[in-house]
Amino acid sequence: MGSDLVEVLINSVKLVLIFLLMVQLVPILVWVERRGSAFIQNRYGPNRVGPFGLMQLLADAVKFVFKEEFVPGKGHKLIFYAAPVVALIPGALAFAAIPLANTFHLEPFMFLGESWGPYDINFQGYNVGIGIVFILGVSSLGAYALLLAGWGSANKYSLYGALRAVAQMISYELALGLSIVGAILVYNTFDFHSIIAQQAGALSFTISGRELGIPFLPNWGIFYQPLGAFLFLVAAFAETNRLPFDLPEAESELIAGFHTEYGGMKMLMFYLGEYGHMLVASALLVTFYFGGYQLPFVSHVMIEDMLKSFGLGINMANVLTAFLFFTVFMIKCLIFLWIYVWVRWTLPRFRYDQLMDLGWKTMLPWALANTIVTAVVVFLARI
């Protein structure tokens, strides 16, 4: 919570802001998805409402709010209403546990005639202390939203979609978890801040006492765990039910899968959940394999000192640096979100047996092999 009023205030505002950030990114991503698909398929996409069709988002929001409430006659009302809410929770909880910028220090300052501080502020909703394990735990609950939606709708297509989705999510959760284990072994910690701190500077590592380094590459996890990063990316596609793994809502087979019966705000909440999951997956990928919020070769102390030399106060310099790192983090995330869109409109959908084969017979063995090889190498390197 915080020790005094200002800290409590900052922490509360932070939680609300991070949630709003996640929610507000969704319309923009939907726009990117539509315009991106149009760009890839040599069409125009929505371009009539406002500049570049951006106002289409507002029009959609108004449409969502004013749509008719609808509950299927044979469905279960409580479960039907609960499912979209449950869909929103895991993504929001998980995203709030990821650090978005460096921890910055505030010197004592005057506020409302009193002196407050000093504070050290995490640019993060909350710090659970077990980092990635918490996120895996929370996001594994995402399956219930689809199950509840499928069953509560009392619709064959919904149920088929939900069952497919859950079988797929459970299968790929194994590969997802195992692909991260390699990275955790390399970093030797669960804590995000420590993981990101270890990716600072140029690529350098010690093998049996000898220092090796490549000065022109950043010290990012992707260079230690290329296979792990690739497996994580693929498993994240399957976990978020995006093409080429969108069997749960395969429109040519199941109409729209688990959200066939949903419309208006309730369907929008499923969208928020799905894009929230994408955002969490991108943020994890950036945190584990692409240096998190760090700029390559530049530490936050350097930028703070540079800003101070321009004559800014200490607090102002620290806050501005944190916002710069936050921007860096978001840009990295957006690059991966664009890859999601790109892949969606490039690759066709798998057949269901191919999907299961890929999950159990290809990705799981490779993830296991990656874990074992990493464990052996890490063990030998630390002797």
Added chain:
Amino acid sequence: MITGYLFYMLAFLLILFSLGVLMHSSPLFSSLNLVGSMIVLSAMYYLLQVPFIAAVQLIVYAGAVMVLFVMVMMMFDLKHEIKIFSGGFISNAIKCGLAGFFAFTIGATAFMSTEMISGSAKVKTEVLSVKSMAQLLFKDYLIEFEVLGVILLLVAVGAVALSRIKGGTHAS
């Protein structure tokens, strides 16, 4: 202070969900209540300062085992099951008997445990870190841990074998 209030709130929720598991006539709602109780249990683990076990509780039980349970429940004809389960003299008699036995067990436990708490039984209060837990699992209790793994593997193989048998109840 806040931790105390949170504990009682979570304990109340846990009891509520657990009662839901027992009271609901539909197995689907029972299992959904069980999911709720497992999530609350994980929050309680976190409150007791074992965050790793809390997260593992979420991943393994709430996120994987119960998902499979709920998924299987959804494939049954639940109305038929409820009808079989909730009618008839014999089933009512069994239910009343079980409820009586349950109440007796709770009462007896509550009655007997007052003396046990007042005794000198000390609760271990040290915080269990991931490292010390791993050392317990992979050093002190390695054989037990591995044997459990093998038993689970046997159960999985047995389940697959049983599901592939033609004949018996599966004769078509």
